[in-house]
Amino acid sequence: MTADCFAENLLKWYDQHGRHDLPWHHNRTAYRVWVSEIMLQQTQVATVIPYYQAFMVRFPDVQSLAEAPTDDVLSHWSGLGYYARARNLQKAARTVMEDFGGTFPAAQEELETLTGIGRSTAAAIVAQAYNKRAAILDGNVKRVLARYHAVPGWPGQASVQKQLWVHAEAHTPNERVRDYTQGIMDLGALVCTRTRPACEDCPLKKGCTAYARGEATLYPGSKPKKTKPEKTTWMVILEDRDGRILLERRPPSGIWGGLWSLPELDPAYGADELQDACERSLGVDCTEPELIDGFRHTFSHYHLHIQPARLNVTRQNTVKDDAHQKWLHRHEALALGLPAPIRTLLTSPEQVSLL
Incomplete structure (x- = not known):
């Protein structure tokens, strides 16, 4: 399957089976997309939705977030865990107000200068908010690409992640980038799941190396286990x-x-x-x-x-x-x-x- 067929088949699947009505799909500003992306780190969509909706009511724009008492921000994050995300969120909001005049930058390089925004999150904002071509590599996408190309090793390793970024860039189309990025995240969340992947329902199975070998669950490699103190x-x-x-x-x-x-x-x-x-x-x-x-x-x-x-x-x-x-x-x-x-x-x- 060529890169073009990869994106084409994924988009056909997304049109029929993907998620099109998530709260951050409405009034899709860079601010709203950014908050959703940060909340979705380490957290499932179903858990995020009520937090996101309440957060948007209290902090509808970057200025209200930047000016809010930190206790208020943390109280709206209570229960989501990984609280550094909330502190970084407000710090980045204040930077947007001070250095960018209250307007989120549209360039990926500038987005990556904001606290808590890495390469994949910046790309997701560019793709989802501005519909510009940018390759993403969140956990779901890593799993899809690791299986499709049978990339061995744990994606947290720099060498493995480097390979996955190459594949992510190659498969990202020039058109319908917003739908493609949502589609590949949805495929990982709904079909190409960590356990019991529904390979027979996958639009990419014809080109998937792991599927052809009957080894889907071997990819991606697991994180080396350490005994927690x-x-x-x-x-x-x-x-x-x-x-x-x-x-x-x-x-x-x-x-x-x-x-x-x-x-x-x-x-x-x-x-x-x-x-x-x-x-x-x-x-x-x-x-x-x-x-x-x-x-x-x-x-x-x-x-x-x-x-x-x-x-x-x-x-x-x-x-x-x-x-x-x-x-x-x-x-x-x-x-x-x-x-x-x-x-x-x-x-x-x-x-x-x-x-």
Whole structure:
């Protein structure tokens, strides 16, 4: 199958079976496409849609995003994970306002200068928003091309990715680029799936090397496995006489960066030592702790075992509201950017063990 036939057959399939009515297909501006592309990184379409719709209501354009309080942005991202995406999104929005006069650049090279926008995301914006020829290489596209050309190895390796970029460039047509880029993403998501690919329904099967060999599931190669380290922490729900909870803002970088979370205590403390630990570390006197079922939360690089404990505060010695600590009623806390497990812990602690 030639490059032209590849695109031609893909577009015929897309016209009949592709997704044509996603929220970011309407009023298709560079801003709206960009937000969708960032949200779709590491996250499935069905999960993204309600977040995207709420985000667009609150931040309908790049200026509103750039000028919004960061807490507001993070609160609208709460539950999507990979929170650096939200921080980078706002940073890039501010750059667009300051350096580009509030107008998204149309050149791929300029888009790639914005925080959080790499080669494939920039190309997707060019193709989807401006309908200009640009080759994309997201996870779905990597899978399609790795199978079609039987490219061995894990796509995260530079040498493998280099080969896939060559194929991506070769197959991208000059016409209907917007439909082609959506079509190849849809094919990877709906037909050329990670497990149980529906090869018999694929419009590209006649030219697919992996299909011809009966080896579709061998491509692309898997990421080398590493054993994730295990970490443990106490998380304390400190509630004062007014029903307010103490929250702490996490550092701007790292896990849950910039979000509000519960205070953590050294896991070396025993349950009978938590009262003293809260007094020494947080400056509050508390009643005896009530333990809540612990749970494990998995990050990209490690597993975190979280043991929550609820303590009623009888006296505050040093904790005062500032930029890093706040006493908030639950409804106020839930309006902030909270990690999903913390949000669940504050609303439905009985469900947190299911996360």
